[in-house]
Amino acid sequence: MTDTPARLLNLLSLLQTPREWPGSELAERLDVSPRTIRRDVDRLRDLGYPVEASRGPIGGYRLVAGAAMPPLLLDDEEAVAIAVGLRAGAGHAIEGVEEAAVRALAKLEQVLPSRLRHRVATLQNATIPLTRGDGATVAPSTLTTLAATVTAHERLRFGYRAGDGTESKRQVEPYRLVSTGHRWYLVAYDLERGDWRTFRVDRVTDPFATGARFTPRELPTGDAAQLLGHSVTRTQELDVDVTFEAPAAFVTARLPAHLVPAPTGPDTCRLRARSTDSVEWLALRLALVDCEFTVHGPDALLSYVTALGARLTRSVT
Numbered sequence: 215m216t217d218t219p220a221r222l223l224n225l226l227s228l229l230q231t232p233r234e235w236p237g238s239e240l241a242e243r244l245d246v247s248p249r250t251i252r253r254d255v256d257r258l259r260d261l262g263y264p265v266e267a268s269r270g271p272i273g274g275y276r277l278v279a280g281a282a283m284p285p286l287l288l289d290d291e292e293a294v295a296i297a298v299g300l301r302a303g304a305g306h307a308i309e310g311v312e313e314a315a316v317r318a319l320a321k322l323e324q325v326l327p328s329r330l331r332h333r334v335a336t337l338q339n340a341t342i343p344l345t346r347g348d349g350a351t352v353a354p355s356t357l358t359t360l361a362a363t364v365t366a367h368e369r370l371r372f373g374y375r376a377g378d379g380t381e382s383k384r385q386v387e388p389y390r391l392v393s394t395g396h397r398w399y400l401v402a403y404d405l406e407r408g409d410w411r412t413f414r415v416d417r418v419t420d421p422f423a424t425g426a427r428f429t430p431r432e433l434p435t436g437d438a439a440q441l442l443g444h445s446v447t448r449t450q451e452l453d454v455d456v457t458f459e460a461p462a463a464f465v466t467a468r469l470p471a472h473l474v475p476a477p478t479g480p481d482t483c484r485l486r487a488r489s490t491d492s493v494e495w496l497a498l499r500l501a502l503v504d505c506e507f508t509v510h511g512p513d514a515l516l517s518y519v520t521a522l523g524a525r526l527t528r529s530v531t
Contacts (some may be wrong), residue, residue, distance in 0.1 A: 218254075221246065224357045225254050226277075227289070229265060234274040235307045243423065251275075290330060297322055320358040320365070323422045352398055352415050357391070359421045360400055364388045369426040370402070373419040377492055386411070387428045401432050410434060452512050460505035468503045 222246055228235060228243060241248045253273055255265050265280045288296065326334065363370045371385050386402035389410075393399075398415035410433070458465045458475060462483035465475050475485040489496065495513045500507055500519070509516045 222254055222257060226258060227250070229258075229263075229275060229277040234276040236274045240275065252293060272339075293322070293326060293330055294333050297326065297330070316320065320361040323358055356415060356418055356421055357398065358416070359393055359423060360388060360415065363421075363423045364390060366423075366430055367430055369424045370421060370429055371424055372421040374413060375417045377418070384411075384413070385424075386413075387431065389430060389433070391415070450488050452491070452493065452496070452515065454487050454489050454505055454512070454515065455487060455510040456500060456505065457510065458483050458485070458505055458507045460503070465503055465505065469499060473499070497522050 224244060225240065228240060232490070237248045237251050240251045244251070246254075258265050265275055268274045268276075313510060323334075325330070337509050337521045360370065362368075368388075369384070369385060370388050374384050375381050376382070385401075385405045387405065388400060388402045390401045391398060392401055392412075400413045400418065401413055402411060402413065403409070404411040428441055454473070456475075457478070461481055462475050462477035465485070469475070469485075473485060473487050473489070475483040491499075496515055497519045500509070501522075509519050
């Protein structure tokens with residue numbers, strides 16, 4: 215192998231396997247002399263790759279942890295496995311790793327060859343995750359498009375469905391993606407409304423990067439999380455009060471993570487929580503618990519559940 219850059223990449227790929235490689239075996243694999251292997255190892259070290267050499271009659275090399283992580287080389291199977299894993303988790307906000315995971319997914323999908331993109335999409339479409347979820351799933355492609363425009367300071371267009379069902383078209387300057395633990399939000403400057411807005415990402419449709427670059431504006435508050443907090447507190451909050459004729463563990467496993475009932479007996483429990491979710495969404499989540507329940511409040515939820523029950527009864531009579 216006479217192409218030095220290609221040889222270095224192949225050597226690096228071998229060294230990223232968690233084992234120690236004798237110099238003679240590396241030389242045989244790459245069809246070069248042990249002396250060339252030593253020179254190539256020195257080149258990798260100059261590039262910042264921490265290659266450790268062991269002394270002895272055989273002598274070996276291995277890649278160790280350094281002060282910074284150098285770029286990884288992945289084979290096809292590894293790249294597909296990582297992309298599928300990231301996409302499977304990206305549809306739900308995961309506390310602690312949410313933004314980093316989406317950035318990693320955006321970077322990986324940007325460089326995946328088309329043949330691997332197809333494999334990732336095929337595996338994703340054939341997989342049904344068994345999660346508690348809260349119904350607010352997000353397409354990974356939507357997240358990666360939004361993340362890319364945030365990073366590149368690129369204007370974004372998308373369709374948006376408000377909480378009351380109103381559809382609109384938006385053009386924004388995306389500032390940051392924020393996770394609240396069970397939902398994703400986009401903090402952005404809305405160009406048509408001339409003000410900052412927060413958008414639930416699960417209500418975003420057909421996001422399109424326009425290619426127009428912009429200089430990020432200064433937030434009116436400290437950071438994106440604070441702006442989101444102010445926006446959420448302006449929405450209507452509901453004091454939910456519901457009793458269930460089922461054990462708390464059974465109900466908890468069937469409700470979103472932010473709605474946790476307390477046991478009131480071995481086979482009963484009661485949910486008291488403040489929620490910014492719509493009454494329509496709450497009613498459906500309660501019905502999906504699949505046990506007897508009684509709504510004590512608020513009145514808006516009680517009225518909607520009553521109307522929904524009557525509508526469902528009429529549909530089968």
